[in-house]
Amino acid sequence: MARPKILVVGAGFAGVECVRRLERRLAPGEADVCLVTPFSYQLYLPLLPQVASGMLTPQSIAVSLRRSRRHRTRIVPGGAIGVDTKAKVCVIRKITGEEVDEHYDYLVLAPGSVTRTFDIPGLAEHARGMKTLAEAAYVRDHVIAQLDLADASEDPAERASRLQFVVVGGGYAGTETAACLQRLTSNAAKRYPRLDPREIKWHLIDIAPRLMPELGExxxxxxxxILRDRGIDISLGVSVAKAAPEEVTFTDGRVVPSRTLIWTAGVVASPLIATLDAETLKGRLAVTAQMTVPGRDGVFALGDAAAVPDLTKDDEGAVCPPTAQHAMRQGRRVADNVIATLREQPLQPYVHKDLGLVVDLGGRDAVSKPLGIELRGMPAQAVARGYHWSALRTNVAKARVMTNWLLNAVAGDDFVRTGFQSRTPAALRDFEYTDSYLTPEEVREHTRAAHFQG
Structure with missing residues (x-):
């Protein structure tokens, strides 16, 4: 008999931890494991703002999936664009553009999330995100390019628009991005004698009434x-009304001359979830405490794309937040439950009490709340970087990150553009390909056509 096939979609924290656990705990020949991902690395997403600011190199937080000695998983280089749970088929668009079908016996959905956007005029064309490694590298080149071009310009209006930067989103991603990039431009200004540092202005805006409310008041x-003391203009209860190539209009009526709009206003579950035509909860796939999808045989879902019940809370409807610490632990639990299903053993629920939050603001600035203990300054910085460093999956990644941190502390920032900046500006829609997914009807038609051809 053919071995059962376990198909894992997504190589984020959840997917990679699931695959690693399967590789360790499955007996040789017990099942085949296949992983669908556009890139053969796991991105350590919380450190992306430090890549954008140049503190870390892109390679240091891109952890190769092929370094494991136990590596026996087949990697399909592409993205899942549809799932037919009745036919047990996942439709995959490879990085070449070719569409292929992967049949499965057990499906683990960990496709993660995409940047949440709204129907704001000009947003998709002119905003840049902070969700992928390519975006972080691109944003760094773009910001340094603005300094170079402003330094070379004799037009006061052009200089003003190039030296003002807008970040939307007062969560962790937006706050850390604004903090790290403002620190970069502040240090860079010393290398541009024709630029007045007071001309460089950063704006951080969010529609919410408080900055990072999860941290507590x-x-x-x-x-x-900390951010206002650095000169960052923070506006709460404000969002973007319109984006244009050289200016951004806020909902409070202000028009800011700016050629840099960085959009980090939250995330939503991957559009892949909608192709299942299954029940969702606030956009995330509704699952049981064992992370099975009700009514879908052999399908598990976890991470940012799934509303996993939080059994540590008294609130019956509470779900786990989309954070790395939950995704990693959910990945291991799902792997155990897939193996238990294979061996006809009982499944176990996912239970984990949140360990707290860390926010690195660059330099010596940080705020952290490990195990409910509020920390600021260097102690918070030590906890934040210690947590991130320990969470990196390989010793090679840990060595690279630590070396980068030490080098930055000793030598300071560098202001070199690496060549990602092109003549045609890239924006949100050019990185995440959110319009490439099939509808449930298209998935069913695709599998029917494939069946007749077979």
């Missing part, structure tokens, strides 16, 4: 003070 206010 006191730490949120501490972070707010």
């Amino acid at each position: 006191k730490l949120g206010l501490s972070a707010l003070k």
Whole structure:
């Protein structure tokens, strides 16, 4: 008899931890494992703002999936664009553009999330995200290019628009991005004698009334003070009304001359979830405490794309937040439950009490809340970087990150553009390909056509 096939979609924290656990715990020949991902690395997403600011190199947070000695998983280089759970087929578009079908016996959905956008005029064409390694590298080149072009310009209006930067989103991603990039431009200004540092302005805006509300009021206010002391203009209860190539209009009526709009206003589950035509909860796939999808045989879902019940909370409807610490642990639990299903053993629910939050604001600034303990300054910085460093999956990645941190502390920032900046500006829609997914009807038609051809 053919071995059962386990198909894992997504190589984020959840998917990679699931695959690693399967490789360790499955007996040789017990099942085949296949992983669908456009890139053969796991991206350590929380450190992406430090790549954008140049503190870390892109390679240091892109952890290769092929370094494991136990590596026996077949990697399909592409993205899942549709799932037919009745036919047990996943439609995959490879990086060449070719569409292929992968049949499965057990499906683990960990496709993660994409940047949440709204129907704001000009947003898709002119905003840049902070969700992928390519975006972080591109944003760094773009920001440094603005300094170079402003330094060379004799037009005051052009200089003003190139030296003002807007970040939307007061969560962790937006706050850390604004903090790290403002620090970069502040240090860079010393190398541009024709630029007045006071001309460089950073704006951080969010529609919410508080900055990083998950941290609590006191730490949120501490972070707010740190950023304002650095000169970052923070506006809460404000969003973008319109984006144009050389200016951004806020909902409070202000028009800011700017050629840099960085959009980090939250995430939503991958559009792949909609192709299942299954029940969702606030856009995330509804699953049981064992992370099975009700009514879908052999399908598990976890991470950012799934509403996993949080059994540590008294609230019956509470779900786990889309954070790395939950995704990693969910990945291991799903792997155990897939193996238990294979061996006809009982499945176990996912239970994990949140360990807290860390926010690195660059330099010596940070705010952290490990195990409910509020920390600021260097102690918070030590906890934040210690947590990130320990969470990196390989010793090679740990060595690279630590070396980068030490080099930056000793030698400071560099301001070299690496060549990602092209003549045609790239924006949100050019990186995440959110319009490439099939509808449930298209998936069913695709599998029917494939069946008749077979």
